[in-house]
Structure formats: C-alpha cells, structure tokens
Amino acid sequence: MARAVTTNRKIINTAVAWGIGLLVFFPILWTILTSFKTEAQAIADPPIFLGFDWTLENYAVVMERSDYGKYLWNSIVIAGGSTILGIIIAVPAAWSMAFVPSKKTKDILLWMLSTKMLPAVGVLYPIYLLFIKMGILDSKIGLVIVLMLINLPIIVWMLYTYFKEIPGEILEAARMDGASLKEEVIYILTPMAIPGIASTLLLNVILAWNEAFWTLNLTAAKAAPLTAFIASYSSPEGLFYAKLSAASTMAIAPILILGWFSQKQLVSGLTFGAVK
Amino acid sequence: MKRTYGALLGACATVAFASAAYAETITIATVNNGDMIRMQGLTDDFTAKTGHEVEWVTLEENVLRQRVTTDISTKGGAFDIMTIGMYETPIWGANGWLVPLDDLSEEYDVDDILPAMAGGLSHDGTLYAAPFYGESSMIMYRTDLMEKAGLEMPEAPTWSFIREAAAAMTDRENDINGICLRGKAGWGEGGAFITAMSNSFGARWFDMDWNAQFDTQPWKDTLEFYVGMMNESGPAGYATNGFNENLSLFQQGKCGMWIDATVAASFVTNPNDSTVADSVGFALAPDTGLGKRSNWLWAWALAIPAGSQKEDAAKQFIEWATSKDYIELVAENEGWANVPPGARTSLYENPNYMEVPFAQMTLDSILSADPNNSTVEESPYVGVQFAAIPEFAGIATEVSQEFSAVYAGQQSIDEALEKAQAITNDAMEAAGYR
DSSP states (O other): OHHHHHHHHHHHHHHHHHHHHHHHHHHHHHHHHHTTSOHHHHTOSSOOSSOSOOOOHHHHHHHHHSOHHHHHHHHHHHHHHHHHHHHHHHHHHHHHHHHSOOTTHHHHHHHHHHGGGSOGGGGHHHHHHHHHHHTOTTOHHHHHHHHHHHHHHHHHHHHHHHHHTSOHHHHHHHHHTTOOHHHIIIIIIHHHTHHHHHHHHHHHHHHHHHOOSHHHHSOSSSSOOHHHHHHTTOOSSSOOHHHHHHHHHHHHHHHHHHHHHTHHHHHHHHTTTTOO | OHHHHHHHHHHHHHHHHHHHHHOOEEEEEEEOSHHHHHHHHTHHHHHHHHOOEEEEEEEOHHHHHHHHHHHHHTTOOOOSEEEEOTTHHHHHHHHTOBOOOOOOOTTTOGGGBOHHHHHHTEETTEEOSEEEEEEEEEEEEEHHHHHHTTOOOOSSOBHHHHHHHHHHHOBGGGTBEEEEOOOOSSTTTHHHHHHHHHHHTTOOSBOTTOOBOTTSHHHHHHHHHHHHHHHHHSOTTGGGOOHHHHHHHHHTTOEEEEEEETTHHHHHTOTTTOTTGGGEEEEEOOBOSSSOBSOOEEEEEEEOBTTOTTHHHHHHHHHHHTSHHHHHHHHHHHOGGGSOOSSBGGGGGOHHHHTSTTHHHHHHHHHTOOTTSOSSSOOSOOOSSSOOSTTHHHHHHHHHHHHHHHHTTSSOHHHHHHHHHHHHHHHHHHTTOO
C-alpha cells in the first residue's frame, strides 16, 4: 500500500515537473516554431502549431542581411571575458569574506547586492560620458568591464555561499603544512569549490549573454553583440515576426546548447550546500 | 619605355593612395522598416560611386530613439548619420546638435522636397534633416464590405459617416469589426492617433500660454466619440492594439476600416501577406467640418550630428539616399510600389508611380497636413500628432496611458481628462513654460 502511494506521488510529481518545464519552455518553443513559418502564418488566427509549410526562408534572409558571425563572436568575447574577469576578482574577495571575515563583512555583502537595485538607466549618462572620455565606446573591452562590474555582486555572493560550506580546518591544515596564501587558494580551495565555481561561471555567462541594456546602449557597429542583432529585427511598424523569431533562435541557440550540455553541473552547483 | 611605365605606376599609386586616404567608413543608425532595409541592400551603389563604405546599426524604433538621443546629447560621436523623425529634428536643430543641410548640391534639387516635409524638418527656415520617406495617415477600407453595407466611401469623409459605416460593416458573428484604430498607450502609438483625431474635433494640447487644454469640450467630444464608436464597432481589447495588431487584423479580413499610416497601404495590398489585398480602397482621414482633418504627418529623415569627423562623406550619403536617382534605382530593382514615398514632389509627377493604387491618396494626405498650423484654434507648437518640445514625449506617454485606461474600461473619460490636465500642467510648470 505504502509502495502504491509512493508510486502515485512519483507519477504526480513527474507530471507536475513536466508541466512546469513545458510551461517555462513554451515561449522558446513557440519562437523556434515561428521561425520556420511564413510571415502570414506567423500571425495566423487561430495560431498554427505544427500544421504549416516549414520554410528556411527566414534564416536565409537573416543570414543575408546581417553578419551573424560578427555578432556571435562579440557575444562570446563579451560574455566569456566579463565572466572570467569577474571570477578572477571574486575568488579572492569571497575567500576573504568566507574565511577571514571582519565585523563589516556582512554589511559589505549587503552593500554590494544593493548596487543591483539601482535602475541601470539612472547611471546611463555618467557611464556613457566616462566611456567617451576613455575612448572605449563601442568596444568589447568596455563592455567586458561594465558587465563584469554589473555581475560581480552575484559572483561574489555565489562564491561566498559555496566557500562557507568548505570546512576552514582543511585550509588551516594546508597552512600548517606550509602552503602560502596563493597556494591555499589555487591548490586547496579552488579544486574543492569547482562545482560552485563552475555553476557561478555558467550562470554569469548566461546573464552576460542576455544583458540587453548596456550592450545596446554602449555599442554601435563594431562591438554589438547578439542582443543588438535581435533588436535589429524588431519593428513597431511592420509584421516581421517570423524573421524576428529566426534571429532570436539564432541568438539563443549557442547559450541553449551550452546550458543543455552543462545542466548537470549547473544543477549540482546551484544545489550545492542546499541540503545539510 | 621603362621611364613611362615607372611614371604610370607612380601615378596609379598616387591615385590609389589618394582614394584610400579619402575613402571613409561611415556609421549609420537606422530603424527596421521595409524602406530602410531596402536602402541597406542597395548600399553597394553608393560605395561604387564614392568609395565610402557604410556600417549599419539597425534598431527597433524606440531603442533607436533612446540610443541616438544619448549619443547626440553627450557628443558621443558613435554615429555619422542618424535616422530621426519630425519630432526630434526641430528640437535638435534648435539645440545646435545637427549639421545644417544648407549647402546641398544643385543636382540634389532641395526645392523638390515636399514643402510639408521640409517645413517639419527645419528650424528657423534651415533644413536639418533630409527626408528619406514621408507618411501621413489615411483610411484603408474594404471595398467589398462597404458595398455589402450599401454605402459608398466619399474621398473626404466625415467622422459621422465613418461611425455610421463602421456600424453597418460590423458583423460580430463572422468576426468582422467595422473599424480598427490604435488604442495602445505610448505617445507614438495610441497617443499619436488620438492627438491627430482631436485636431479635427477642434482640440489642442496647449493654448498660447502653454496651459493644458484637456478641460475643454473638444477633448471630451473626441474621447466620447472614439470610445463610443470603438465600443460599437471596434475589436475586443482595442485598448492594447497598435499598428502591428491592427495590421494583422486587417490583413486577416477582420476590419472593415482602418485609419493608420499611409505606409501600411503597401502591406495590405500585398497578396503574399494580405488575404484582402484585392479589395482595399483608400480615402482621406475624416474630419468634422471644422477645417482640420485627423491625419498626421511624419518623416524618417537622415541627419548629421554636429561634430561628426566624417561630415563630407555623410553629406554625400544623404545626397545619394534621398535623391531622385535613388528613387529610380529602387524602381529598377524592386518596382515602383516599393520606392520610398512622401519625400519629393517629382515622384508624384512621375506617371509610372501614379499608377500605384495608393500613390495619389498618400500625396493628398501628406498635403492636407500642416505641422505649422495643425489645430483649429491657434497653438504655440509645431507638429500635428505631437508638439515639438522636448517634454512632450514623456508627458504624452503618461497621458496616453490614462486614455488607454478609459478604453479598457478602468476609468471614466472625465477622470482621465482631469488626470491628463494635471499631469500636463505639472510637467509644463516644472519645465518652466508656465
């Protein structure tokens, strides 16, 4: 009897999980399906789910009109660069907060997080002027710096949480064995926190990849990433939904594939220390 | 002989060097619409003629507006040419942010630009942006449904006729709405429509002392007429319909009439996208007999930000893209129906173009809108569906939100007008107009 209840619960849990999963994934699925429709089919009422004439025409138009490779490369450099730079800065910061906290550590952590609460547009003009002065407007290096700074509080917070789970005694033992601070962080702490660092890395790549305020406002022709590529297909005067969907599918495909292959690491990292 | 070859090689090298030194790469910010995309496809012609390369930054209209405003107000220099509209041009021209286009070549024939367009893109008589294409608004209607209703559309109908026709064409059982109009919040969406409509009812945004006028009868008449007609004959949820939503409804045969941008005519008559392509007629936007019609005037134009390092190359591009030759080039490649309309007088003297079904009505609509005299009573601002002052976009967005709340049945007309009056007067006082 008890077994039957467990099985029933499992079935219900699985069904609910699939239901929520499909609900969350549906907009992406709809975008992908729309990208294979004609513009007329894309706006058909009632909407056509699968029974349409599949076409690759939208992809051909998008590829002909835009230099997808350039946008993709810019996205890779900006998202990858800002994440790596962020990790390099955040690992020592999180180490000090987790293992040698001061009285103000918690305040600093909260203050760091509070910077995320400021609407980005509030500092658009100062940052824009700074970029002009520094000559880094429409440059990849400029965006790497800005996105790193924007995501740094999240990186530090995540790493801090993971590091707190590592027993300080292990690091103490390493110190007793004569490890320097650098060796302690690189050879002892980092390998133990690999799942946490990996999931932080992945999450921040996703955040940086999807960031659409700074990447649109601080770029023009040279450093524009895939967010600008999508924006170039959106129009309030004209029904170009199929082409917009094709551009969106091409923009999210790389990150979707990355997420698919690294989902195990992502889940294990995000649930790291969740159950004691 | 050797010496001759040497001299020749030297001359070639000098010419090549000179060309390379002269050739520039200009960056152009533009919007995503059919005409602009077509221009991007034809850029090779410009490069072949001048040697200059072009880099495009294409953005959605609202994103573009924010992006170029940030850049020009901070003198960022990210763009050599900006695509801007009739709203920005006089304001930016007055601020000294744009290069005056007062030295365009004779072959360009600046006098050929339609006077309404040139007027809206100038400040103190100086042209600051060259129109790439212009548009007004007009009625697009289903000829078959009009005939079925036993009515005939006049060339210049009144609002009373439109309301009567809309009721007669409405067939709820077959999902046909007599009329589709913009109701979506936003100064460029529903805000633009209701402002242009209010002109024909005798309303205005401001009196000559910049006092808001939402407490006057014409505004109440406008909203009462709009809401009454839309509730009788409009589609469900019209409070959230903008250009694209109405285009979709019309193309699927669900609207008897649609009053919107003249540029939509090419979409609704395109058999590839529209199910009603062969039964669309056109008429001037309606009036109430007070002397002003309810059509707007808009142009997407090319301007050079002051301080651009590549001003000469940018001017060459503007001359190329807004020239008579460019129109011929598009006609050769894509047909006359696809040339950018509404910018040049000579286009409407071209018999090939006048064969396009909506050409004459587009011209008549443009000519019937006057940005310098858009209201029945005198007003202190330039613009038909907007007032060309920097504060307008923010104020009109808030006001249009209040109006959309009325369309959605969330508040009464009186409440919305009272709030609109307060919002506008507060903002104008804060900005120092009152």
